[in-house]
Amino acid sequence: MTLAPDRTSISPTAPHVSEPTHVAAPHHTLNTRLSVSGGAERTHPPKKSGEPNPMGHLTNEQIEQIGIELDAIRAEVMNSRGAKDAAYVRRIIKTQRTLEIGSRALLLFSGVKVKGVRPAFWLGTAGLSLAKILENMELGHNILHGQWDWMRDPKIHSSTWDWDMASPARQWQHSHNQLHHTYTNVLGKDTDLGYGLLRVDKDQQWELFHLGQPIWHLVNAMFFEYGIAAYDLELRGNLQNWDQLSDEDKATFKANLHEMLTKIRKQCTKDYVVHPLLSGPNFGWTLLANFSANIVRNVWSNTVIICGHFPDDIQTFETDSIDGETRGEWYIRQMLGSGNISGPTLLHILSGNLSNQIEHHLFPDMPSNRYETISPQIRDLMQRNDLHYTSGPLLKQAYQVYRKVCRLALPNEEPGRTRWSVVRGEFGKVLKGQGGARTKRHAPSTAV
Amino acid sequence: MRHMTAAPPRPARGVLPALTSGVWKVAAAAATPIVPTEILDMIAPLRAGAELRGRIVAIHRETDDAATVVIRPGKSWRGHIPGQYIRIGIDIDGVRHWRAYSLTSRSDAADGTISITPKAIPDGLVSNHLVRDARPGTLVMLDQAIGDFVLPATLPAKILFVTGGSGITPVMGMLRNLPLHPAADIVLLHSAPQPQDVVFAAELAERAASGQIRLSVRHTDVDGMLDFAGLDAEVPDWRERKVWVCGPTGLLDAAEMHWAAHELTDALHVERFRPTIIEPGEGGEITLLDSGLTIDADGSTPILDAAEDAGVLMTSGCRMGICFGCVVTMRQGAIRDLRTGEITTVEPGDELPIQTCINAVAGSCDLEV
Numbered sequence: 001m002t003l004a005p006d007r008t009s010i011s012p013t014a015p016h017v018s019e020p021t022h023v024a025a026p027h028h029t030l031n032t033r034l035s036v037s038g039g040a041e042r043t044h045p046p047k048k049s050g051e052p053n054p055m056g057h058l059t060n061e062q063i064e065q066i067g068i069e070l071d072a073i074r075a076e077v078m079n080s081r082g083a084k085d086a087a088y089v090r091r092i093i094k095t096q097r098t099l100e101i102g103s104r105a106l107l108l109f110s111g112v113k114v115k116g117v118r119p120a121f122w123l124g125t126a127g128l129s130l131a132k133i134l135e136n137m138e139l140g141h142n143i144l145h146g147q148w149d150w151m152r153d154p155k156i157h158s159s160t161w162d163w164d165m166a167s168p169a170r171q172w173q174h175s176h177n178q179l180h181h182t183y184t185n186v187l188g189k190d191t192d193l194g195y196g197l198l199r200v201d202k203d204q205q206w207e208l209f210h211l212g213q214p215i216w217h218l219v220n221a222m223f224f225e226y227g228i229a230a231y232d233l234e235l236r237g238n239l240q241n242w243d244q245l246s247d248e249d250k251a252t253f254k255a256n257l258h259e260m261l262t263k264i265r266k267q268c269t270k271d272y273v274v275h276p277l278l279s280g281p282n283f284g285w286t287l288l289a290n291f292s293a294n295i296v297r298n299v300w301s302n303t304v305i306i307c308g309h310f311p312d313d314i315q316t317f318e319t320d321s322i323d324g325e326t327r328g329e330w331y332i333r334q335m336l337g338s339g340n341i342s343g344p345t346l347l348h349i350l351s352g353n354l355s356n357q358i359e360h361h362l363f364p365d366m367p368s369n370r371y372e373t374i375s376p377q378i379r380d381l382m383q384r385n386d387l388h389y390t391s392g393p394l395l396k397q398a399y400q401v402y403r404k405v406c407r408l409a410l411p412n413e414e415p416g417r418t419r420w421s422v423v424r425g426e427f428g429k430v431l432k433g434q435g436g437a438r439t440k441r442h443a444p445s446t447a448v
Numbered sequence: 449m450r451h452m453t454a455a456p457p458r459p460a461r462g463v464l465p466a467l468t469s470g471v472w473k474v475a476a477a478a479a480t481p482i483v484p485t486e487i488l489d490m491i492a493p494l495r496a497g498a499e500l501r502g503r504i505v506a507i508h509r510e511t512d513d514a515a516t517v518v519i520r521p522g523k524s525w526r527g528h529i530p531g532q533y534i535r536i537g538i539d540i541d542g543v544r545h546w547r548a549y550s551l552t553s554r555s556d557a558a559d560g561t562i563s564i565t566p567k568a569i570p571d572g573l574v575s576n577h578l579v580r581d582a583r584p585g586t587l588v589m590l591d592q593a594i595g596d597f598v599l600p601a602t603l604p605a606k607i608l609f610v611t612g613g614s615g616i617t618p619v620m621g622m623l624r625n626l627p628l629h630p631a632a633d634i635v636l637l638h639s640a641p642q643p644q645d646v647v648f649a650a651e652l653a654e655r656a657a658s659g660q661i662r663l664s665v666r667h668t669d670v671d672g673m674l675d676f677a678g679l680d681a682e683v684p685d686w687r688e689r690k691v692w693v694c695g696p697t698g699l700l701d702a703a704e705m706h707w708a709a710h711e712l713t714d715a716l717h718v719e720r721f722r723p724t725i726i727e728p729g730e731g732g733e734i735t736l737l738d739s740g741l742t743i744d745a746d747g748s749t750p751i752l753d754a755a756e757d758a759g760v761l762m763t764s765g766c767r768m769g770i771c772f773g774c775v776v777t778m779r780q781g782a783i784r785d786l787r788t789g790e791i792t793t794v795e796p797g798d799e800l801p802i803q804t805c806i807n808a809v810a811g812s813c814d815l816e817v
Contacts, residue, residue: 031750031767031768031805033767033768034750034767034768034769034786034787034806071787071788075788078788081541081542082541082542083539083541083542084542085542086539086542086543087542094490097482097486097487097490101487104478145772146772146775146803149772149775149801150542150543151539151542151543151544152543152544152545152800153539153544155486157801158772158775159772159775159801162481162482163481164481173771173772173773174765174771174773177765177766177770177771177772177773178765178766178771178773181766181770181771182765182766182768182770182771263481266477266480266481267480267481269477269480270477270478270479270480274474274477274478275478278474278478327768330768364770364771365769365770365772
């Protein structure tokens with residue numbers, strides 16, 4: 001099996017002149033990320049904040065070599081996918097469905113008291129929470145990434161799967177698979193960087209709104225699926241710039257919104273009407289159980305995801321640093337822009353193997369059950385190249401994120417000014433009616 | 449896409465159907481976003497109304513490289529006419545593959561089973577698997593029987609079957625469904641490389657002994673290929689016979705030429721196993737089936753870029769193979785993954801969703817765009 005295509009050797013016999021006389025139109029140029037070797041000499045200048053470029057210490061040859069090694073690791077795994085992997089995902093599907101049906105059956109008796117407690121309520125809520133977590137992460141997220149498309153089973157396929165989330169699968173695939181995974185941790189391009197809600201990097205501009213972010217963060221975690229849905233719709237950007245949108249964009253937005261509301265209505269009808277009604281006199285307890293399971297699932301998936309990108313030691317990248325980016329550079333950005341959670345196998349499964357966020361970001365379409373097995377190779381490769389492999393236990397990583405969310409609620413110190421004086425200055429502007437700082441924000445760019 | 453959605457119960461009138469439909473609606477609302485049939489499939493994959501599946505119940509060895517696979521089809525099975533074939537989808541190394549096989553069983557077996565008789569061939573992934581590795585108990589996907597390589601309702605007075613290799617399978621399906629003393633004069637000319645390669649050898653001999661057929665078996669390693677020019681000697685009345693031919697492409701081509709040369713094409717029925725063989729190449733033609741447009745592309749340009757260069761804007765995303773936003777359905781052809789060099793082929797009649805941003809055409813490919 002060959003590695004990445006070697007474009008320069010496609011026609012080795014053709015004695016091309018070194019300087020082409022015609023420059024092809026942009027879309028004629030192949031995506032530079034398809035190749036580990038860059039055409040032009042690449043440079044890695046420091047960031048605007050003065051921080052060094054995260055891959056500044058590597059030569060172009062080293063970066064190319066990293067790309068070749070990672071392509072080889074990918075090829076080895078992808079060529080060995082087989083019956084065991086297929087059995088794994090089918091087993092998870094079966095387990096998840098059995099657990100969900102069992103828990104919902106138990107919840108039919110959610111109000112029944114035995115010796116002062118309601119065992120069906122507690123067991124059913126716990127079971128349903130687990131089932132929703134499995135469905136959301138190890139199944140939904142990963143199947144929608146195309147990790148199981150290779151099985152050619154139309155029922156377990158990225159183009160047909162749907163999940164128990166507010167976001168319609170296709171809309172989420174656009175904002176997640178395409179934007180977030182392509183532009184991981186690129187300031188201004190990766191809207192996952194704080195979800196347009198939080199300031200999680202010093203290099204992100206501070207606004208008055210961020211003062212409340214410790215609270216926004218908690219609310220976002222509890223209702224994460226709706227946060228994600230609003231974010232998939234680019235709700236705020238679209239509403240703020242409604243007058244500037246073309247008729248076509250408006251129509252697309254309305255169609256997406258309609259699709260999403262239909263989906264949300266169905267999800268809510270299921271959890272808050274149908275199942276409570278089926279449990280008859282236990283209506284209220286079942287409703288509470290379903291609501292709780294959704295909150296548990298939301299907080300869990302939010303926690304796993306913030307631990308994947310926002311703990312200390314995880315790098316961000318300047319917008320213009322990715323122009324003409326090679327496959328090797330893209331790989332390095334994925335490794336430095338992600339962090340792992342260490343823990344037992346159960347944690348890996350319940351996190352949808354996003355505990356191996358670094359491996360997932362390198363190979364988003366690799367079956368999730370393989371991430372843990374390649375992680376020693378990835379760790380070794382990063383250490384050899386003096387790249388920090390971020391990994392830690394769940395609580396430690398989550399603590400770092402919460403601490404960062406609190407710290408960055410305040411602006412960076414400016415020369416001659418304390419953080420509080422910057423805050424007071426912004427308040428002053430608002431009070432004088434110069435408009436809130438929010439209006440300075442640019443809608444996230446979604447151009448590809 | 450095929451096998452994609454399960455059909456809800458069909459609407460009907462009356463109290464019971466109305467109740468059933470009501471229950472179904474509640475079940476659908478309780479299970480969303482999955483449909484309740486998905487859950488029923490976990491428990492009863494062969495139930496009535498389910499997508500057609502089957503369970504392998506037995507595998508009998510026929511020769512060194514051929515075996516009869518007995519399958520119990522699900523309750524959605526609509527039956528078959530002898531001579532027809534089914535497409536079977538089976539998971540091998542975790543990947544589902546679809547192939548077509550002629551039915552060799554009776555169409556009215558008392559136990560409701562059907563059977564196919566694949567022959568292992570070099571590079572024949574599915575046939576090799578079915579003959580050597582498949583085990584009873586395996587669940588397979590099925591399509592309803594199709595094909596017009598069948599006998600007419602009123603049997604012709606004189607029939608000639610010409611078969612080569614596993615081309616005997618649809619004819620065996622017909623013979624098993626005919627009475628042992630049919631009201632027809634049947635001649636079967638069968639060719640196989642060597643005596644031990646003849647599938648159903650014993651049963652064919654029995655049927656010949658009982659008078660159902662007049663059998664002539666040719667061992668091509670010794671006797672050479674069947675030459676239709678010599679047919680007068682072997683079957684003097686061949687011109688009066690309705691003819692069914694099934695076997696390798698060479699045999700079919702020769703038969704078509706022979707009967708055409710004698711202006712007897714109407715009497716001839718042929719069954720081709722593999723109408724086209726996909727041979728990967730470097731670059732080639734991309735056919736967009738919806739618009740009928742054909743694009744020439746080289747072997748190093750992603751299909752997505754080639755289409756855009758030709759003015760066709762296809763669905764796209766990350767352009768580096770990670771987001772699966774550019775997936776379209778390939779109906780047939782061969783493509784090459786520009787990252788790994790890996791070739792993927794899709795045989796006619798099959799289909800596969802592919803990523804256009806990292807695959808280049810390798811020979812030719814037909815896309816549903």
